[in-house]
Amino acid sequence: MSTTEPGATHAHARPTGGEDVVLSATGLGLRIGGATIIDDVSLAVPRGELLGVIGPNGAGKTTLFNLLSGVARPTAGRVHLAGRDVTSSSVDARARAGLGRTFQTSNLFVGLTVRENVRLAAQAARGGAVSLLRFPRRQDAATVDALARLEQVGLAHHAETLAGGLSHGDKRKLEIAMLLAAGPEVILLDEPMAGVGSADVPGLVEVIRSLQREHGATVLLVEHHMDVVLDLSDRLAVMHHGSLLACADPETVMADPTVQSAYLGESA
Ligand SMILES: Nc1ncnc2c1ncn2[C@@H]1O[C@H](COP(=O)(O)OP(=O)(O)OP(=O)(O)O)[C@@H](O)[C@H]1O
Numbered sequence: 001m002s003t004t005e006p007g008a009t010h011a012h013a014r015p016t017g018g019e020d021v022v023l024s025a026t027g028l029g030l031r032i033g034g035a036t037i038i039d040d041v042s043l044a045v046p047r048g049e050l051l052g053v054i055g056p057n058g059a060g061k062t063t064l065f066n067l068l069s070g071v072a073r074p075t076a077g078r079v080h081l082a083g084r085d086v087t088s089s090s091v092d093a094r095a096r097a098g099l100g101r102t103f104q105t106s107n108l109f110v111g112l113t114v115r116e117n118v119r120l121a122a123q124a125a126r127g128g129a130v131s132l133l134r135f136p137r138r139q140d141a142a143t144v145d146a147l148a149r150l151e152q153v154g155l156a157h158h159a160e161t162l163a164g165g166l167s168h169g170d171k172r173k174l175e176i177a178m179l180l181a182a183g184p185e186v187i188l189l190d191e192p193m194a195g196v197g198s199a200d201v202p203g204l205v206e207v208i209r210s211l212q213r214e215h216g217a218t219v220l221l222v223e224h225h226m227d228v229v230l231d232l233s234d235r236l237a238v239m240h241h242g243s244l245l246a247c248a249d250p251e252t253v254m255a256d257p258t259v260q261s262a263y264l265g266e267s268a
Pocket residue numbers: 032037055056057058059060061062063064239
């Protein structure tokens with residue numbers, strides 16, 4: 001879905017009328033010790049969209065994810081998720097409301113198998129006790145769920161491999177499988193390609209695409225690999241010095257001289 005909006009290349013980007021917005025930021029701001037980290041960002045993400053979030057180092061992309069996911073609280077503005085104001089909600093409450101997030105750094109139990117990692121995530125998502133079973137029953141609900149998630153990301157053949165032994169690309173797929181165990185509607189991916197070898201990139205791109213195309217998830221993707229972002233994104237949001245500089249379809253954004261000088265000029 002491409003939502004070209006005439007004149008929408010500058011901040012306060014909204015989708016065209018009538019779309020079902022699942023996640024929005026309104027006038028979002030973060031000031032820390034007199035410094036403005038995020039400045040008046042307004043963004044509306046329609047259900048099912050894959051939105052690429054780009055910008056030079058230090059532009060505020062991860063901080064924006066922190067504000068959307070509840071890791072940090074804004075000093076101005078509101079966040080709405082599926083029609084609810086979640087500005088004051090915890091990370092866990094937002095996760096229960098359907099928001100999932102990966103981080104730039106890996107969060108895996110490297111000494112456990114791939115299956116055990118996802119099984120623990122599935123147990124945690126069910127809100128019950130989290131326990132490790134050496135030989136869980138095959139029909140155990142969390143195990144069934146874990147194996148389904150591994151199928152979904154193409155890692156079923158590695159179910160009994162120790163997570164620490166996976167390639168970077170497969171570790172990222174495992175993190176996505178763990179995220180999926182909670183059944184999120186909206187998924188924030190923070191630099192999923194970081195550290196991933198070039199041979200693993202196409203497989204990971206397909207997993208990310210399938211989150212949107214096959215599973216109907218809404219995906220926000222922070223990524224420095226421009227070819228990956230351009231390949232995957234319906235729209236691009238460009239952050240610069242904590243502000244939203246542009247938000248439109250990739251072609252419009254890439255042709256925007258302001259973006260070219262602010263973003264591409266700095267990152268070249
Ligand atoms: N808690 C904080 N206290 C002070 N400054 C902060 C804090 N969090 C972020 N910043 C600053 O805010 C700016 C934005 O950082 P952020 O990590 O969000 O950028 P980014 O676009 O994700 O960068 P990168 O692409 O390098 O990951 C940076 O200058 C960073 O140093």
